Amino acid sequence: MREPLETSRVLTYLWSAVLCALALIAAPMSLAQEASELAPAHAELASAESAASEMTQTGGAAEEAPALDSGDTAWMLTATVLVLFMTIPGLSLFYGGMVRSKNILSVLMQCFAITGLMTVLWTVYGYSLAFDTTGMQAGVLSFNSFVGGLDKAFFAGLTLDSLVGTIPESVFATFQMTFAIITPALIVGAFAERMKFSAMLVFMALWFTICYAPMTHMVWSGDGALMWDWGVLDFAGGTVVHINAGVAGLIAALVLGPRRGYGSLIMAPHNLTLTLVGAAMLWVGWFGFNAGSAVSAGASAGMAMLVTQICTGTAALAWMSSEWLSHGKPSLLGIVSGAIAGLVAITPASGMVGPAGALAIGAVAGVLCFLASTKMKRALGYDDSLDVFGVHAVGGVVGAVLTGVFAFPTLGGVWAPGEGATIAGQVWIQTQSVLFTVVYTGVLSYILLKIVDVVIGLRVTHDQEEEGLDLSLHDERGYNL
Amino acid sequence: MREPLETSRVLTYLWSAVLCALALIAAPMSLAQEASELAPAHAELASAESAASEMTQTGGAAEEAPALDSGDTAWMLTATVLVLFMTIPGLSLFYGGMVRSKNILSVLMQCFAITGLMTVLWTVYGYSLAFDTTGMQAGVLSFNSFVGGLDKAFFAGLTLDSLVGTIPESVFATFQMTFAIITPALIVGAFAERMKFSAMLVFMALWFTICYAPMTHMVWSGDGALMWDWGVLDFAGGTVVHINAGVAGLIAALVLGPRRGYGSLIMAPHNLTLTLVGAAMLWVGWFGFNAGSAVSAGASAGMAMLVTQICTGTAALAWMSSEWLSHGKPSLLGIVSGAIAGLVAITPASGMVGPAGALAIGAVAGVLCFLASTKMKRALGYDDSLDVFGVHAVGGVVGAVLTGVFAFPTLGGVWAPGEGATIAGQVWIQTQSVLFTVVYTGVLSYILLKIVDVVIGLRVTHDQEEEGLDLSLHDERGYNL
């Protein structure tokens, strides 16, 4: 694993480049004043991540920290299992079924290898970059507002006794690890069927270090973190996970270029049963993702589960109906895509909105993601093979913005807004976070891809693409029926 | 979603028709006298549903309701995920593998669309029809003994604080939602490979409204509910779920008629691996179904899990042996069918019977369901494509009746019978409930199917059936290997 060294070098090297981008948006927002105003609102916030990250700081102090709760721990152990379940097998199958049979194994392999790689990187330094809070102070913008230090590298300080909220830190660290695994894996769908396996590994290691860990830190690491101080509402990862991955996917699709014969050759999904199974696994696993983000087994988790289910079902029907109306027939790929769109959109909103909000978000997400993944993609002509952008970025934006609307109790939300918080104000905060994320990850992903392209090349040869990645890169055949 | 309006119109319209059927059986049973006698027996009943539905009434009253228990909540969050897991992907694959490859997607699509549709209907009015208990009184037969009102429509009154027993009402509502999803989905197996997708959606919306929600209400909504007052024992849904769906399936198979070429053409399962996977997912998910019906993580859930496992394993071996003896070879489809039969049969009994009872129920269910799905079906000649009746109705009846036997501690049961409760008496109550369910759902399902047939037609054209539903209804192909 030489990435750590390499990437940390690249890290410092790139920091200048990104700071420009930051200034652009961060400046107006990062007035300690405004931040400290918002802080209280946050203090009340029932968000588990809040509790969570607060605890990471005071984890040791027994008298301050609540004691371990076996019920909360039981749920978080389960939630962690569910989120891992989303990536392998869930996402792997969802994507795998959509490619041509000659590339099925390559997609499964990419998701699986990412799982192993992120597990190691998270252990070595990822957890620390994301959740180390040394040097952070509410409302104060510093280097550590963007990324954590290395004090928690190799889980330093994590003992049997250390808690995060009411659960062992070991569980919290593993739970967050599963998020660090699925986010890069989501990007795979954008460059499927044409990227070199080796280049994929290197890019993912870099992207995890430069884009994922810092984003997690900025949103979830607590007082002093950039977007946390802005007061953004992102319960389970609309910005950190979906917009982040969705934008990176679009950039990757553009940088690599379309698959050979895209638009002329038939590139129909080779096995939609796999896609259905994957989508179903993503759906059930997502309860670990959203309800698990409550980091406890209580009312917040319960409500997160309920709205997740409502939004998903609604979005599935919305996409199905849109397709039925526009094309004349509903399709399986359509309805499952709608479900995923709904899951994506409710991610930042779960734990914040109520049933009514879930219905609304689901309907909007279902229709907009349908338009983005069909009409818009055709119109613009880029080859985002499996619609990472159309579903995750678009769905993530819909969710992030509407969370600012439906989180308010007046609209059935279950969030406790702070003094003087207004829908307009919160929507603005949400929007800023979205813009920031798009620029941040967009710019950096582009740079990273270019670097990898120059150094080892991103794309397989024509013959390899022709023969299929399974045989050409892995010496294996998907089906010998 | 125009169903609500349409169906509620149909609802009132049909009520007269059904009341005849009711009188037939309800009359002798519904004497307040007898009911109130049985009531105490129930009061003791450790059944979670009891606690559950009682709580729904007094949910708000903090001093009466037990406090939230994070352990119980943790388990119920998990159980909910498991039951959803049963439908998508579980049931979808179980059924999908048994059809011909040209119809695989249509089956997956039906199950998935039902999941989305029921999610929305449950949110809009289903939960209310099932669990709203206004106007109910122990032993008093009223309109509300059959169906709930609309006070809980759109989860009205469900807040972060509202509890059902020791868990958030949001979790209870979602848990029950998953039951409302899988029950209609079970019916799909009966009319597979020949029903119009649109007709399927309309029928399911109607059936959910007229058959599922009321049945749930009559059995599980507590004092004042028809069969609850009779004192029927149905821990996890023998009548509500399996007999209900199984009978509706048979009616659907009869009304639609057999597939073209049934009996002459080869209609072998196209991919039994999918069926095995689906069966396995149903098995593991079923623990959420049965042990989850304890609505707590305690002794009742534990025993429900143990007997579920014992009964399932036994039934699997019983079906396998029966086939081995009668045909000379055991088959995969046979043994997995046996497992499902065992799961169905133990459903009403779990939480009531002990290991010995589980062995007995499993053996009986395995053999009887084998005979029903093979010999009997051949003999009668109806085309219940995937044996919804032979497995779910027959298995459900076996379980419902034998629950009345093995629930008694004298036979190793863990149920606490009330004063003067006798096996004969309980078996009679169980039988009455079975008969009532068969008549109720049989009559109404028939009427609903006929209505849909007249209005939009139930069946695809010959050419569509010939070409396969995947291409003709969804413009998709299942396999492009």
Add this chain to the structure above:
Amino acid sequence: MREPLETSRVLTYLWSAVLCALALIAAPMSLAQEASELAPAHAELASAESAASEMTQTGGAAEEAPALDSGDTAWMLTATVLVLFMTIPGLSLFYGGMVRSKNILSVLMQCFAITGLMTVLWTVYGYSLAFDTTGMQAGVLSFNSFVGGLDKAFFAGLTLDSLVGTIPESVFATFQMTFAIITPALIVGAFAERMKFSAMLVFMALWFTICYAPMTHMVWSGDGALMWDWGVLDFAGGTVVHINAGVAGLIAALVLGPRRGYGSLIMAPHNLTLTLVGAAMLWVGWFGFNAGSAVSAGASAGMAMLVTQICTGTAALAWMSSEWLSHGKPSLLGIVSGAIAGLVAITPASGMVGPAGALAIGAVAGVLCFLASTKMKRALGYDDSLDVFGVHAVGGVVGAVLTGVFAFPTLGGVWAPGEGATIAGQVWIQTQSVLFTVVYTGVLSYILLKIVDVVIGLRVTHDQEEEGLDLSLHDERGYNL
């Protein structure tokens, strides 16, 4: 089910044979003196199994036993579901994908039938042979140090109230049942594509009785059990499950002989997507296996989960890299095999070692299992069809031995060593246990296989093997696409 009688006869008959093998190794270790020295170390041991088995004795005594904890119970209900999930569908698919398409159903059928069979045997006498502790005394070697009595047959004495630790005994009994299911199922991979189904059932019933139940008893049943008294560390089943099954698998492969045409015919996996899905399910299910072995939802479970994830990811990358270096290309089958190797190796170590230890064990297991399953197997030429020995036995030994190293706090372990415990000493104890297991199960498996071969024959005919087991033994075809 005539096995019980038959096997118990065989049991007594074989006991003499095995006692020789025992003497060989047991003697030097079984000095009550040494044992009682180690005992205290154990008493402190936070191992759940310890608590567990202690409780089984005093389960009834309310004042001694801790009360039921809903959180611990919630997790153990979930863990039980997860372990069953590992076998069906997990292991079935993992193996099924690797065979040729004409044998896919036979493998799925074997795993499923084993699940049913072990469920019944565990109910009838297995639980008792494994966990009945009558007549056992710390440090005293007796017949009951090897196997339990029949006092718990048919779960005698298991009531709603009986607890094991803080969970219902019903849950503990079901959790352990899932271990009794997967262990024999693991062996299937070794004789795939050529064993008679009937012979497989008989052999498994015998092996479960003679090898599995006693091994479980010797390691996990508490004071007075052979290896428990030695002070072996086996958190979740390195010896009991993996070495036990791995060695039995090798013996089976040798006794049955290679598949026809092995080495000349192409025997490529027919559907690696199934294998990937199975591996992924094993991975997620394994958290129930390892973290569940804490029999509680606390710090021990949390750490077990974290190290399981770390070790698995590391081993996956290790195998992938080894293959990449030695062959020039990484493969999907390779990386998933590496993950399984990691899961196997961490099994005895989870709950004992820390993150650092997990990284080390994963790296070693990944490389050694790769060498064993590729180079070594080629070299020796035996046909262990799906590498049960190369992955489970080798990985199990790596884990068992290294647990003795990395369990020590000085090396980041979370185990609390007793007075004067040394790494050398513990490694020696671990090694003894490994040797004992290899000899015990090796000798007995061989004898059992020979008996079955003589009585009913182990192998299918040439024509059946040629036609494929699906059609010849089950009258079913795997794919009708």
Add this chain to the structure above:
Amino acid sequence: MKLITAIIKPFKLDEVRQAVADIGVQGVTVTEVQGFGRQRGHAELYRGAEYRIDFLPKTRIELAVDDSIAEQVVEAICNVARTGKIGDGKVFVVDLAQAVRVRTGETGVEAM
């Protein structure tokens, strides 16, 4: 001898086999093929990407027969396989120089 190759609609296979068997042709070799012709195919749509699939699944039947019954066999196949709808298929006949039964080495008519 003649080698007859018929391209028919898949669901007609059983009837055709029956028909030729009645004339005394006991063996046939069948291949699943894709047919392109006047008959139109269908469309598939995946997330807005529409594909026109021109080919249609057809069944190719190959059977060697004695000259004496060739005519008859061709006729029988046409009669049975005919639905009257476009796409019914074709029958091709070529001269068979030699036929051998592998098992026995019998040649010519005996081979069939």
Add this chain to the structure above:
Amino acid sequence: MKLITAIIKPFKLDEVRQAVADIGVQGVTVTEVQGFGRQRGHAELYRGAEYRIDFLPKTRIELAVDDSIAEQVVEAICNVARTGKIGDGKVFVVDLAQAVRVRTGETGVEAM
């Protein structure tokens, strides 16, 4: 009439169909086949077990044409299917004694 059988590289199918259609051949029957020849196959490796796969996926096109255009068709196929790389395939031509359109019973040239 002639029955032309061409073995080509799969991804050339569409072009070939287009080319023959331009000459007026409206129908063709296509079969997925495995080709063995000079072109080398590939290797597969599963847990150390290495397999040499000699065959390559090829597409077999069968088309009946009138003698008058047979030459032309064969040429067209060769021109379009040629990549110059080994493994491009073969074209075989045999005399067609008879051809019938099942739907109409038309024979000879009318059948095509």
Add this chain to the structure above:
Amino acid sequence: MKLITAIIKPFKLDEVRQAVADIGVQGVTVTEVQGFGRQRGHAELYRGAEYRIDFLPKTRIELAVDDSIAEQVVEAICNVARTGKIGDGKVFVVDLAQAVRVRTGETGVEAM
């Protein structure tokens, strides 16, 4: 030239390829087919529904050869593919009017 079509038992493919290669036939085209004949098929049972499957998986080998070695090739195939059990298959030979190698345009014997 001759176009030889052999229907054999699948597991005999490798031996047959070897045998003809020894005679100098470097290329063959192989198709998976279903055979109906004297050899009986098998039964499948699914939940009481029993199906008789008459067809058996066979392998169809197509190879074009020079007249000079046609006899020899047919013999070789028969010898190698023979198991003596029913179902061994057939070999058919038709005259080949023309053969072309797509890559080079070579015709006749050079094409093979």
